[in-house]
Structure formats: C-alpha cells, structure tokens
Amino acid sequence: MTRSLSDTNCCLVSQPDAGPGARRAAERSEPQALALKLWTVLARAYASVLAHSQADIARHGLTPGEFAVLEVLYHKGPLLLRDIQRKILVSSGGITFLVDSLEKRGLVERRECKEDRRARYAALTPEGERFIAGVFEEHATAIERAVSGLDVDDRRVAIDLLKRLGHHAASLPRPGEGETG
Amino acid sequence: MTRSLSDTNCCLVSQPDAGPGARRAAERSEPQALALKLWTVLARAYASVLAHSQADIARHGLTPGEFAVLEVLYHKGPLLLRDIQRKILVSSGGITFLVDSLEKRGLVERRECKEDRRARYAALTPEGERFIAGVFEEHATAIERAVSGLDVDDRRVAIDLLKRLGHHAASLPRPGEGETG
DNA sequence: GATAAAACCCTCAGTACTGAGATATTGTTC
DNA sequence: GAACAATATCTCAGTACTGAGGGTTTTATC
Incomplete structure (x- = not known):
C-alpha cells in the first residue's frame, strides 16, 4: 500500500474521557463541544471507510x-x-x-x-x-x-x-485566507 | 501548507449526472447506489472541513x-x-x-x-x-x-x-486481508 | 533458566505526491 | 495590434511521511 491511514491523522483525538482533556472539556460551550466531536467522528468514519477503499485499490496495483x-x-x-x-x-x-x-x-x-x-x-x-x-x-x-x-x-x-456540512464548509473562506496579518 | 486536499482524492467523483456514468448508474441497485453516494459525500465533507483544519494548523507552522x-x-x-x-x-x-x-x-x-x-x-x-x-x-x-x-x-x-458507520467499517476485515489468492 | 516469540523503538531507502517557477497560448485593454 | 494579465501544462527540487529490517527488552513455553 502506498499511503496509509495517516492521511487522516489530523484532529482524531480529543475524546476527553480521561486525562487533562476531561477538565478542559467541561469549560467548553456545548455547540463547540459538539462541533469538535463531529469533526472527530467524521475523521474516524472517513478513515475507517478509506482503509477499505485503499486496500481494494492497492490490490489492483x-x-x-x-x-x-x-x-x-x-x-x-x-x-x-x-x-x-x-x-x-x-x-x-x-x-x-x-x-x-x-x-x-x-x-x-x-x-x-x-x-x-x-x-x-x-x-x-x-x-x-x-x-x-x-x-x-x-x-x-x-x-x-x-x-x-x-x-x-x-x-x-x-x-x-454530509452534503449540507460539506457545501457550507466549502463555501467559507479558510483560516488565513485574504488577511493582512 | 504541507499536504493538500489530495489526501482525499479517492472516490470523490462518481456523481453520474452526465457522461457515461449516467447510464451505468441506472443499472446499479439502489442500496449500492446509496452506498457509493454516501462514500462520495463523506469524502467531500471530510475534505472540505479538513481544508479548514489544515489551513489553521499550517498558520502555526x-x-x-x-x-x-x-x-x-x-x-x-x-x-x-x-x-x-x-x-x-x-x-x-x-x-x-x-x-x-x-x-x-x-x-x-x-x-x-x-x-x-x-x-x-x-x-x-x-x-x-x-x-x-x-x-x-x-x-x-x-x-x-x-x-x-x-x-x-x-x-x-x-x-x-458517523459513529455507527465508522465502528462497523473498522470492525470489518479489509479487502485482501487474510486471503489466499 | 534457556529458548523462542513478541513488542517497542529506531534507521533509512523509497515514494507519491506538493508547489514555485518556466513555457506556451489565449483573452483584454488601450 | 502591442502590451499585459490570465490560464493550461510541464519541470523539478523538496517533503512528510511509509514500511521493511534490526537492536534491545520483555513475555511465554518448555
């Protein structure tokens, strides 16, 4: 296989069930906590399906x-x-x-x-x-x-x-785009 | 930026609104068509949010x-x-x-x-x-x-x-795993 | 307690790309 | 119609990793 699951190694964690994260999570607003959780499970679901996709693709060289x-x-x-x-x-x-x-x-x-x-x-x-x-x-x-x-x-x-999520994210300017500092 | 959206360039298309795909889609069973569509929009939603995540991360070097x-x-x-x-x-x-x-x-x-x-x-x-x-x-x-x-x-x-989707995919053996030929 | 198997980390050659810059062509403005 | 910007592809040095192999330590079996 040519590329691995690390294609998705970004923000996969932040499941604050234990460790310092548990305390920090309590201070977070609920909408933001849900946003982080959504991004986490989105990335994990994507990674899990991608593993199947890539394994199949790699079989054909x-x-x-x-x-x-x-x-x-x-x-x-x-x-x-x-x-x-x-x-x-x-x-x-x-x-x-x-x-x-x-x-x-x-x-x-x-x-x-x-x-x-x-x-x-x-x-x-x-x-x-x-x-x-x-x-x-x-x-x-x-x-x-x-x-x-x-x-x-x-x-x-x-x-x-997912369509609504994706379209909206794609329509937003990304952080650092078109700024001066 | 160090890595780009091509982290996700896998099976992003298959939207058979035009071209040869339109005919092929008609022959596909509905559950399978929904499965392909789901994978497509999952990958696109992930890519769109990832672009925001990576742009923010890259700003901090x-x-x-x-x-x-x-x-x-x-x-x-x-x-x-x-x-x-x-x-x-x-x-x-x-x-x-x-x-x-x-x-x-x-x-x-x-x-x-x-x-x-x-x-x-x-x-x-x-x-x-x-x-x-x-x-x-x-x-x-x-x-x-x-x-x-x-x-x-x-x-x-x-x-x-997404939790259910991810957990199930992760629990399944991937294509080519543990086969003889 | 000797042997084998497994687990952890590191090394390093290899890779599928990225992205800045070059070249060729097209559109646009005066 | 000349100058300039914009666009499509290509080149190539650079990169953030991968994954096989190896050394060291631990665990399991006899």
Whole structure:
C-alpha cells in the first residue's frame, strides 16, 4: 500500500474521557463541544471507510490518485487535465505526474484540444476502459460492504447531512485566507 | 501548507449526472447506489472541513502529524510512543520522526519508562503545553466555524450516524486481508 | 533458566505526491 | 495590434511521511 491511514491523522483525538482533556472539556460551550466531536467522528468514519477503499485499490496495483483519475474518466468521459485536477483535488504537478504514469501503463492517452492549444484532454484507452470497468465494479462492492453499518434509510439521512456540512464548509473562506496579518 | 486536499482524492467523483456514468448508474441497485453516494459525500465533507483544519494548523507552522501529536498529549497527558502511534494512525517510523522534530523544537520531550525499558514516553514541555493550548483554542474556533452548516440538533444526529458507520467499517476485515489468492 | 516469540523503538531507502517557477497560448485593454 | 494579465501544462527540487529490517527488552513455553 502506498499511503496509509495517516492521511487522516489530523484532529482524531480529543475524546476527553480521561486525562487533562476531561477538565478542559467541561469549560467548553456545548455547540463547540459538539462541533469538535463531529469533526472527530467524521475523521474516524472517513478513515475507517478509506482503509477499505485503499486496500481494494492497492490490490489492483493502483495508487489512490491513479484510481481517482481512471474513475473520473470512466464516469465522465475524456476531460481536460485541469478539469480532472479540480475534480480529484491534486496539484498541477500531481495531475501531470498521474497522467504520465497512467499513459506509460497504456491505460490513458493525451489528446490535443483544438479550441485551446494550451490544454490537453486525457481519455481512457480501450485497455484502460476494460481495466477500470472491472476494478470499479469490485470497488463498488467493497464500498457497499464498508458502509453496511447503515441501512438505506440511515444512508439517506447521512447523505443529506454530509452534503449540507460539506457545501457550507466549502463555501467559507479558510483560516488565513485574504488577511493582512 | 504541507499536504493538500489530495489526501482525499479517492472516490470523490462518481456523481453520474452526465457522461457515461449516467447510464451505468441506472443499472446499479439502489442500496449500492446509496452506498457509493454516501462514500462520495463523506469524502467531500471530510475534505472540505479538513481544508479548514489544515489551513489553521499550517498558520502555526505545524504539519498535520505534528499537530496530532501535540493535541493527543495535550488531551491525554504523557503517553508511550506506541499509544500515540495508534491514536493518530501513523507508521512506526512516522512516530519516531514526528517526536524527533517536536523534540528539536523544544515542544516535546522523551522520558524513560521504568516498567518497560523498551518503551519511551513522550510528554509536552512547559513551552509545548503553552504553545498547543493557544493553538488548540484557535483551532476549536476554526472547526466550529467549519461545521457551522449544521445546527446542534443536526450535529447530534450526524455524530450518531458517523459513529455507527465508522465502528462497523473498522470492525470489518479489509479487502485482501487474510486471503489466499 | 534457556529458548523462542513478541513488542517497542529506531534507521533509512523509497515514494507519491506538493508547489514555485518556466513555457506556451489565449483573452483584454488601450 | 502591442502590451499585459490570465490560464493550461510541464519541470523539478523538496517533503512528510511509509514500511521493511534490526537492536534491545520483555513475555511465554518448555
């Protein structure tokens, strides 16, 4: 495996059941305590499901980044590199690197963009299409198993809550953005 | 910033509103479609809140790993390296690396463990304690702001759902674990 | 009490990226 | 239509780790 659970090692703790944290928690307002708790369980739930996702991806010799590129091309068809970059949230160097390595493996090819000669498309090759089709179906099964702790009604409620949580956080400027000091 | 949103670039897409994905989604069972959707919005919500968390952490010149170590020591008191390692989910080399660098900065110190001479404690120095106290209070505010898309009742529901989701996923063997081929 | 197995930490080569800067092309303003 | 800003990709040095292997100490079994 290429990357581990430490992808998520950020603010996973703060469960003040013992130690100095127990005293500090008592001084915290309830909304803030719930906010910290929510972030903790969100990170832990994400880490637990991610472990399943990555274990499945690693079985096929893919890094998470490579899988993400193949998956987005599989679902959306040929895309400009910058659109892939924004969808899977990698750096500019990262998308070049990922498409390079998938191109070397014959799963993806670059195509020119006639409307904008700065830009390039990435598209699945027939071999890449066949490959990701199989990998993705197995992956869907692995994910369904990983989230089987919630039944379909719970899943619907969770989807609604997480959507609102995510959209709102994404719409807020991040700490340190656009400040002077 | 040291690590980016690509920490989460795994299965972020699969929103089959357009492209080849739209047709494939129609063939998928509803529970599985909900499972994939849940994983997608979980990953996106996590990424969005993480961006706030990391931006705040980076302002203080800390990596996510360093912050995680300071935070766990702040909340739990002195801990054996292996206990920190398990709580923040880093590799064995990673915890040595992180404690090394925090020790060089004078924020953490190693202490001997008399009951088990293989093991070592890590503990905050007085300077480290002062430092993380300030950083953590700011951090709590940043997190509360990041999750402000949900009110306190929603937070309670989300916490319950995510706990169940996470615990169940963590209890399941991961794909490829303990197989023969 | 000797032997083997396990647990803890450290070392270090390897890795999947990041992000600042370079190059090429496109849009915009005067 | 020239100058300038903006955008898309690529380059490459740097990084925060990973994970296999090794030394030391502890635990379990005979």
